[in-house]
Amino acid sequence: MxxxxxxxxxxxxxxxxxxxxxxxxxxxxxxxxxxxxxxxxxxxxxxxxxxxxxxxxxxxxxxxxxxxxxxxxxxxxxxxxxxxxxxxxxxxxxxxxxxxxxxxxxxxxxxxxxxxxxxxxxxxxxxxxxxxxxxxxxxxxxxxxxxxxxxxxxxxxxxxxxxxxxxxxxxxxxxxxxxxxxxxxxxxxxxxxxxxxxxxxxxxxxxxxxxxxxxxxPMLDASGPELGLKPVMSLVSELISVRTLEPGMTVGYGATWQAEIPTPMGIVAIGYGDGYPRHAGTGTPAVVNGTRVRLIGRVSMDMLAVDLSSVPDAQPGDPVELWGGQLGIDEVAASAGTIAYDLLTGVTPRVPRVYVN
CATH class of the missing domain: 3.20.20.10 (Alanine racemase)
Known part of the structure; x- marks a missing residue:
């Protein structure tokens, strides 16, 4: 596969x-x-x-x-x-x-x-x-x-x-x-x-x-959908691992995020090697099974971690949207301290483009 x-x-x-x-x-x-x-x-x-x-x-x-x-x-x-x-x-x-x-x-x-x-x-x-x-x-x-x-x-x-x-x-x-x-x-x-x-x-x-x-x-004060535009690219992946982090446990390089309470965590098969921005920090939104979640810790080359507290029943294989129809790219860009131009042009050739309609 x-x-x-x-x-x-x-x-x-x-x-x-x-x-x-x-x-x-x-x-x-x-x-x-x-x-x-x-x-x-x-x-x-x-x-x-x-x-x-x-x-x-x-x-x-x-x-x-x-x-x-x-x-x-x-x-x-x-x-x-x-x-x-x-x-x-x-x-x-x-x-x-x-x-x-x-x-x-x-x-x-x-x-x-x-x-x-x-x-x-x-x-x-x-x-x-x-x-x-x-x-x-x-x-x-x-x-x-x-x-x-x-x-x-x-x-x-x-x-x-x-x-x-x-x-x-x-x-x-x-x-x-x-x-x-x-x-x-x-x-x-x-x-x-x-x-x-x-x-x-x-x-x-x-x-x-x-x-x-x-x-x-293209505007400072309005998102694409607010201007009547439709998202063209949906960047998607899946959960490849799910586990619960106990209080005091950290995740990722540098141990930059630490669990304060028992926290269900998922690992998503995408990282900066795919063009997802490494500088997207804790709190950057994503969507799992149609529900918003947040990134935690540092983005790695091939994977990133998300807090599954809002979807505690999530399992490996469940779909994840990093931006697209459920989550506007402008919001993701703002959370990551950049602009949508940077995110779209940064998606690497390793990510297959699948054309629909």
């Missing part, structure tokens, strides 16, 4: 979440962000599941785009970091990929190409990671026009869109709008997942939903 730890991926929930993003993007369109192996869900299967709904995909790098092409999909693909080597510009042309240029070095790589690929330009409106300064846009456009490079549009990325009380998103939007005034033929793309939930926030021509596709929240 295989180890019982699995990541069950509900593709119908994925399509539902994309539909919500698509509807919020109207009158624009939504490119499905499937980078980081589809946020840990499997890039090929995610892209295939969205093939009839999403008119365009967005990824971080060339390898991810080629994985989509290998899956047999011919949709437009936007490379959010552009390319990382000069030779890859020709690959973009061959594979109909649209790199997002953000540096003079990438611009220089276009010089030696007889027929350059269609590109986007990244503008730095305040995130201060990547992008050209808006004041330099006229010179950039003139340079690319001389090289006969077709620019599809302008893109920027929001720093604080997850916080409805922070006005910086409006500032960034205004910077992009002003820079784009002189180039009305260019498409605009600003909307990360959080932007879809900001009242009155323009999403322009193309939004870029990412984490919301997978059912987790």
């Amino acid at each position: 295989p180890r019982p730890t699995q990541a069950i991926i509900d593709l119908e929930a994925l399509r539902f979440n994309y539909g919500l993003a698509r509807d919020r993007a109207v009158p624009g369109q939504a490119m499905a962000v499937v980078k980081a192996d589809g946020y840990g869900h499997g890039i090929a299967r995610v892209a295939q599941a969205l093939a009839s709904d999403a008119p365009c995909y967005a990824v971080a790098c060339l390898e991810e785009a080629l994985a989509i092409r290998k899956a047999g999909l011919a949709h437009p693909i936007v490379l959010l970091e552009g390319v990382h080597a000069e030779k890859d510009m020709s690959v973009c042309l061959e594979q109909s990929l649209e790199p997002v240029l953000h540096s003079d070095m990438q611009l220089s790589w276009l010089r030696g190409i007889a027929t350059p690929p269609v590109v986007w330009l990244k503008l730095n409106t305040g995130m201060n990671r990547l992008g050209f300064e808006p004041r330099d846009l006229p010179a950039l456009m003139a340079r690319l026009d001389q090289q006969e490079v077709r620019v599809r549009g302008l893109m920027t990325h929001f720093a604080c869109a997850d916080d409805l009380a922070d006005p910086f998103t409006q500032v960034q939007t205004a910077v992009l709008e002003k820079a784009a005034e002189a180039f009305p033929g260019l498409l605009l793309s600003v909307g990360n997942s959080a932007a879809h939930f900001r009242p009155e926030q323009p999403l322009f021509h193309w939004s870029r939903p990412g984490i919301m596709l997978y059912g987790a929240t």
Whole structure:
């Protein structure tokens, strides 16, 4: 029998979440962000599941785009970091990929190409990671026009869109709008997942939903279900051992948790070797037989311990959900001091992905 730890991926929930993003993007369109192996869900299967709904995909790098092409999909693909080597510009042309240029070095790589690929330009409106300064846009456009490079549009990325009380998103939007005034033929793309939930926030021509596709929240003050999103991944396993700890007994490395009263304890076949966060401490929730329990002690590489006081009749073989439909990943992430992005992309290849719907 295989180890019982699995990541069950509900593709119908994925399509539902994309539909919500698509509807919020109207009158624009939504490119499905499937980078980081589809946020840990499997890039090929995610892209295939969205093939009839999403008119365009967005990824971080060339390898991810080629994985989509290998899956047999011919949709437009936007490379959010552009390319990382000069030779890859020709690959973009061959594979109909649209790199997002953000540096003079990438611009220089276009010089030696007889027929350059269609590109986007990244503008730095305040995130201060990547992008050209808006004041330099006229010179950039003139340079690319001389090289006969077709620019599809302008893109920027929001720093604080997850916080409805922070006005910086409006500032960034205004910077992009002003820079784009002189180039009305260019498409605009600003909307990360959080932007879809900001009242009155323009999403322009193309939004870029990412984490919301997978059912987790992009916002500071609301969970995925509270935003109307459906969980896509359920991380599940089973109890492989049950015992009672007497007062004074400890469990796990470092003996960090000690029983004060007789405590039924279960060992679950999952650990940080599977991507479950080692820093998830005592009190982090899980679900056994449909009932909430709490982690106790330290997470090990291949297993973790749970307090079974709320399910005293639990036995080896009983199902455990670490996050999913019964327990929101946003709550688990908050308990572990991290975010859902980290948990989803951290699930290791050792965990089989099982696709349903």
